[in-house]
Amino acid sequence: MKENMLPAIKVTAVAIFLFSILYPLLLLGIAYFGPNNGKGKIIEYKGRKYYKxxxxxxxxxxxxxxxxxxxxxxxxxxxxxxxxxxxxxxxxxxxxxxxxxxxxxxxxxxxxxxxxxxxxxxxxxxxxxxxxxxxxxxxxxxxxxxxxxxxxxxxxxxxxxxxxxxxxxxxxxxxxxxxxxxxxx
Incomplete structure (x- = not known):
């Protein structure tokens, strides 16, 4: 049982790091270089801002x-x-x-x-x-x-x-x- 637990914990820790920290940061970085720095297209009309x-x-x-x-x-x-x-x-x-x-x-x-x-x-x-x-x-x-x-x-x-x-x-x-x-x- 010990031989299965340690690898499972390691895989879980790596998956948490990859999918909870690294992947979101990567997407945030990509979005930053997109239109309006990843905030979506904003339309200004009569002094108000709307998201398209x-x-x-x-x-x-x-x-x-x-x-x-x-x-x-x-x-x-x-x-x-x-x-x-x-x-x-x-x-x-x-x-x-x-x-x-x-x-x-x-x-x-x-x-x-x-x-x-x-x-x-x-x-x-x-x-x-x-x-x-x-x-x-x-x-x-x-x-x-x-x-x-x-x-x-x-x-x-x-x-x-x-x-x-x-x-x-x-x-x-x-x-x-x-x-x-x-x-x-």
Missing amino acids: SIGQSFTGNKYFWSRPSAVNYNANGSGGSNKGPSNKVYLAEIQARIDSFLVHNPGIDKSAIPVDLVTASGSGLDPHISVQAANVQVKRIARIRRFKESVLNKLIEKHTEKPLWGLFGPKKINVLELNIALDNL
Whole structure:
């Protein structure tokens, strides 16, 4: 037994050093040479700073709405709700979001509401919505801001991020950037 314990303790000590100290320091060093010294992309708008990669709450009718957040957009507590699709509380939350969306977007059929406008992402901090989620909100925003829908459609097209290498992932739109561009029209 002694002959197994000492090597196991040594391997554990080396693994702790490698993965708890050396590896995080290596990643920190690499990030330091990245954009904004590894702090992420920061967007300054009207004297405030926003992180591009963290979801923001937009619920005003004159803006494109964000994806709901299970953590109230708090980056300190990233995470999903952990409620399954048969959970009655979760289903009630989804139904309340659908009802709210239909009230604020009259004339939209319930089946036209993209899932990302009524469900939170796994992190609860997704800064993106789908192109469909942006398009379904155009009529409301055009009516309130008195813009032509074609102007908003061009804005959506301009801010659509293509899949990685044209292959991986869906097209998506950063809601913060889209709403800032909307305010600047």
